[in-house]
Amino acid sequence: MNRPSNAGFTLIEVLVAMAVFSVSVLLIGLLISHMRLNAASAQRVTAGQALQDALERTAQKFQSVANYGVLTAADAPATLAGHTWTVSLCTASPTADTCTGTATFTQGGAYAYSNPTADLIRMTVQYTPTAMGTATTRAALEMARP
Secondary structure: OOOOOOOOHHHHHHHHHHHHHHHHHHHHHHHHHHHHHHHHHHHHHHHHHHHHHHHHHHHHHHOOOHHHHHEEEEHOOOOOEEEEEEEEEEEEEEOOOOOOEEEEEEOOOOOOOEEEOOOOEEEEEEEEEEEOOOEEEEEEEEEOOO
């Protein structure tokens, strides 16, 4: 039996087309979601690497008696796109969990610290994303006078 030339789509054809469209939209949504997660993970990894570098460079510098407790602008953490950093340094007590003489430095400000007589210095570095939706990366390290 021949179909008339002005006939529309059958119900089954419409349902199949809607199913294909729905699956396509779902897959595209999942792809976009995973791309956002990957970008956020890459930012966290980059901030973690920069944070680790800042702590290691300072610890290495403080291993020398002549350089212990003295930081200059050249020792500031790396600047990352999409993040701001904050560094806190203080004299820590070896017997109690207290910290005195805290000095806090932020990106764009002067970075100079001098406390060569402290027995123990605690350094906290934090990278804060400028965009919402990603976590702050933070770590601390205590360094004893050599």
